[in-house]
Amino acid sequence: MKRSLTALAVIVALAAAGGGWYCTSKQPKREGEIALQQLQAPVSVRYDERGVPHIKAENEADMYRALGYVHAQDRLFQMELMRRLARGELAEVLGSKLVDTDRLFRTLEIRQHADKYVQKMDKSSASYKALQAYLDGINQYQDNNPAPVEFDLLGINKRPFTVADTISVAGYMAYSFAAAFRTEPVLSYVRDQLGPDYLKVFDLAWHPQGVIQQPLASNDWQDLNSIARLSNDALAEAGLPQFEGSNAWAVSGSRTASGKPLLAGDPHIRFSVPAVWYEAQLSYPGFDLYGHHQALNPVASLGHNKDFAWSITMFQNDDLDLIAEKVNPDNPNQVWYHGQWTDLQSRTETITVKDAEPVTLTLRRSPHGPIINDALGESAGKTPIAMWWAFLETDNPILEGFYQLNRADTLEKARTASEKIESPGLNVIWANAKGDIGWWAAAKLPRRPAGVNPSFILDGSTEEADKLGYYPFSDNPQEENPQRGYIVSANFQTVSPTGIEIPGYYNLPDRGQRLNQRLADNSVKWDLSNSQALQLDPGTGYAPRLLAPIIDDLRKAATNEQEQALVEQLVSWNGDHTLDATAPTLFNQLVYELARHAMGDELQGPFFENLLATRVLDVALPRLTADADSPWWDNRSTDAIEDRAQTVKAAWQASIAHLKQTLGADPKSWQWGTAHTLTHNHPLGQKKPLDRLFNVGPFAAPGGHETPNNLSHRVGPAPWSVVYGPSTRRLIDMADASTALGINPVGQSGTPFDKHYSDQAQRYIQGVYLPMHLSDSDVAAHTSSTLTLMPAR
Template sequence: MKRTLTAVALLVAVTGGGLGWYLHGKQPLRDGELRLDQLQAPVTVRYDERGVPHIRAEHEADLYRALGYVHAQDRLFQMEILRRLARGELAEVLGEKLVATDRLFRTLGIRAHADEYATRLDRDSPAGRALLAYLDGINQYQTSRPLPLEFDLLGIEPRPFSVADTLSVAGYMAYSFAAAFRTEPLLTHVRDQLGADYLEVFDLDWHPQGVVGPALADGDWQDLAAIARLSHAALQGSGLPQFEGSNAWAVAGNRTASGKPLLAGDPHIRFAVPAVWYEAHLQAPGFELYGYHQALNPVASLGHNRDFAWSLTMFQNDDVDLIAERVNPNNPAQVWYQGRWVDLQSRSETIEVKDGEPVQLTLRRSPHGPLINDALGENAGSTPIALWWAFLETDNPILDAFYQLNRADSLDKARAAAQKIEAPGLNVVWANASGDIGWWAAARLPLRPAGVNPNFILDGASGEAEKPGWHPFSANPQEENPARGYILSANYQPVPASGIEIPGYYNLPDRGQRLNQRLGDAAVKWDLENSQALQLDPGTGYGPRLLAPLLDELRDAAADDQERALVQLLAEWNGDHPLDSVAATLFNQLTYQLAREAMADELGEALFDSLLLTRVLDTALPRLTAAADSPWWNRQGSGQRETRAQIVAAAWRASLAHLRGQLGDDSRAWTWGRAHTLTHEHPLGQQQPLNRLFNVGPFAAPGGHETPNNLSHKVGPAPWPVVYGPSTRRLVDLADADKALGGIPVGQSGVPFDAHYQDQAAAHVAGQYQPQHLSEADVAAHARATLKLLPR
């Protein structure tokens, strides 16, 4: 027995030692010397206490080549999985279960569009040269260093990264925000199947002339619901970042304590491991920037130096239309377009499948865009639904735009850079040390025929889906140096001075109103400290606004003194979501239950699930609770007319029963921090036991849905996993940009077991800020390792 135990112990020790040696070889190399091809001069990379690289080069091409190399050693698997998702190539490494996701992304046309765009990219432009040098750095890392652990687990064979890969990932980022797949089928169903009275809660105009010409059959509605589910599952199940919203503001010097403009920004993005942003400080003669980079992109999406700073929010304009085509009854390969039958275009593609047979696709396109029914293969219904998407229809020189924005130290330069952003729509909020502040809603906005409401599926045969042209950029919402002394962007619907209508899927105004109320206080002088408090505000006026019309009915529904005390807790609640709040837990459960009791019977489960994933639900619920005579309060098929009071009482009883089942009978234990948690998920962390190896969390999370500290969850029953939130919280006072604050939600590194894999996670959810070292003295003082890249 002793000999056996000794042998087992020895085997464990040897195995453990081998595993340690194996994992050690996968770690980033941050100290020492390496040689790279095509460097013109040595490059120095100093890593600070958070693993942020501070890169100094003598030539711009060397700078971007070095960035590609160090970005790859921290994030190569993220780059690989993102390009595979965007290009519809996941099944090749993950097997047959990912064929549906691949089919969807091939159907969207991102891959084909990127391949064609890559042939037109000007490789001799400054942005083109930067991209090629950056990609070369990635590829040199991939061919010279050990591949990531995930490559070994999945059997991924490395292949070079290309311009088309970068453009494909840009397409994924644009698509990840597209709300049309969930929203337009839902609203069209409500309009055409339930009627105008049911639309009132969504605050939409009723356009009878917009009703789809050929009535959609049951199979078509099933198609649209299936595509919405597929679209959501593809994004949710990828463990990859997805753009959602954001806050940003710029305060002029006459409103700050320092006398110089102050910029604040916290883009709201789906949480994942690794995080979306890669921080890097770049220096070359005539250029310096502390920036936030996306995978496979050499230019920063957010950044600052001593002269200027900028942040982004999603514009949320509607740049996607779903269009029902009329098929020629004598030729199913033709549709009616501008007064005649025209042929559908088609192309063939092949999905390679790990441990399976390749899947052949035939992908069709009408004059309006790709037919999204093809995402369902042979199960598609009878009415082709085309996708018109501005990303596929514009020149969209977004690489050039951000290359220029990385260097935009004046209003004129920043405006010119923003004008080149065409899809997805972005709000650029910018400030410089000279005292200017500016905001540009950047997108190419289509002209539409009068009376057309793109919130609904459009009729491709009637002409209402046509786009006769584009609005000029000057008509977009924008402001420069407004008299009030600050600019705010928080995803609410903007009102342009030009007066044009801009359809979109905008967030509630409540978050923006709360921020505006505080920024509008002329007695406050803004600095880094009070700006932190504003970014971390966990409150909203939405909850009290939604509850106010129901309080008497909730009191009537309360069964005993304990329940009446809970109703009183809601009546006195100010909308804040701190960790110890019971009212926040009760409100969020009741919100879901009200939606279910009132609306699920009319919509059915599939469309109700789609509703829970849309922003129109946020708009609908306060209008519904305020409308006692809304038809939604009546239960379908009950044989009687229910009242709002009856539905509210049912929602109250169901809410309490659920919370007791989940959190216990003692309502004092129903605290927000127990029910609302954040876990950062890795693409491989969807499966046990890999979740324990790759995922980070859970952490109790303050804030909530549409609070300034927007740690947001899907509307649903408790408990609530946080889905998205601040992907960074940045504060830059241009009086002393060397003291800027920031940080990311998990860590710089995407390499498991690296010291910087999750070293910022607990601090970020707790609202702690990290210094961003910009001055030479700070960089030198905080350098923990130095990597020298030398010409080969």
């Protein structure tokens, strides 16, 4: 027995040692020397206490090559997964459950577009050379180091990263902005199947010209619904970020304590591990920038230095149209276009599947764009639905635009750089130390025929689906040094200086109005401290606005003293979603039940689930509660005609019953922090027990849906998992940019078991801000280790 126990102990010790060696071999190297090919001079990489690299090079090419190397050390698996998602290659490593996602992305033509786009790029431009050097750094790291643990678990083979991969990932980013996929099928169904009286709550103009002349069959409606579902699920199943919204503001020196502009920004993106942004300070003689980078992109999407700073939010303009084509009854491969039958283009692609036979796709394109219901394969209906998408149709020199924005120290340079961002639509909010602030809604806006409402499926057999060119950039919403002394951007509908209408899927105005109300207070001098409080504001005026018209109905619905007290709690509630409050829990459950009881009978099953994932529901619910005569209140599944009071009562009773069953009989246990939690999910953490190794959380989460601290969940029953929120929080006072503050939601590193994998997660949820070291003396004082990259001999 002693010999057996000794042998077992030796085996355990060897296994532990082997496991320790294995994990250690995968960790980033942050000190010592490493030789890199094509470096012209040594490059210093100083890592601070958060694992942020501060790269100091002698020239631009060396700087970007070093960035690629250290970025790959921390985020190689993220880079791999994002390019596979964008190019429709996930099933090759994740198996048959990702075939539908791959099929969708192949249908979107991102892969095909990227390959063609690369051929047209100016290979002599500084931005292209920067990208080439950056990708070379990534590939040198990949070629000379052990693969990440995720590569081993999934059996991923290494292959070089290319310029086409970077352009493809830009396409994925643009797609994740495109709310049309989730919204247009639902709105078109409401309009064409339920009628204009049901459409009123969505606050859309009624345009008879937009009605599809060729009626859709039932299986075509199923197509549209399936496309919406597939679009909504694709990124979630891949465990990758989806861009959802954002806050940003710039305040002039006349309104700040320091007398210089102050910039704040917190882009709202789906949470994941690793986090979306990779922070790095890059410098060589004549250039210095602290930037937030996306995977496979050498230029910063957010950045600052001592001279200027900028942030971005989603413009929310509608740059994607869905178009129902009229098919030739004698030839299913022809559609009616501009007065004649026109052939559909066709191509074949093959998806490699890890655990099954390859899947061959036949993908078609009409003159309007790719036929997206080909993503459904053989189950697709008879009506081809084409997609016109600005990302595929414009020149879109977005890499060059951001390259210039990384160097834009004047209003003119920032404006010129922003004009090159054509898709996806972005708001660029900018400030400099000289005292200027500016905002440009960056997108190439298409001219549509008069009267066409792109919120609905368009009729491809008429001219309503045509594009009549593009508006000049001067028509885009924008401001420079406004007299009021501040600019705020929060995804709400903006106004063109020339008065053109800009269709879009804009967020609720409430979040922007709340920020604007506070920024408009001339008695406040803004600094880093009160700006933190504004970014962390957990409140909203949406709740009181939605509840006000139905308070009497709720009071009548309460069946006992306990419920009466809960109603009065909602009446007196100011909309703050704090951890210890119970009112937000009750309100958010009630929101879901109101939607379900009012709309679930008309939009049964998947159509209702898709509605819950759209922004138009947020707009609809306050309009619905304010309209006692809306036809939505009647329950179609009964013979009686229900009114608002009856439906509100049913929603109230269902809310109370669900919360008691889920969170406990005592309403005191319904605290928001118990019901509303954040877990950062890794793509491999969706399977047990890997969730314990790779996921980070859960954490009790303050804030909520469309509060300034936009830790947002999907509309649904309690409990709620936070889906998206501030992907970073940044504050830069241009009086001294070296005092800038920020935070990463999880950690700088994407390497499991690394000390920087999740070291910021707890502080993030607590609203803590950390220094973004900029000055050389500050970086030196906070250097934890130094890695020197040397030219290979």
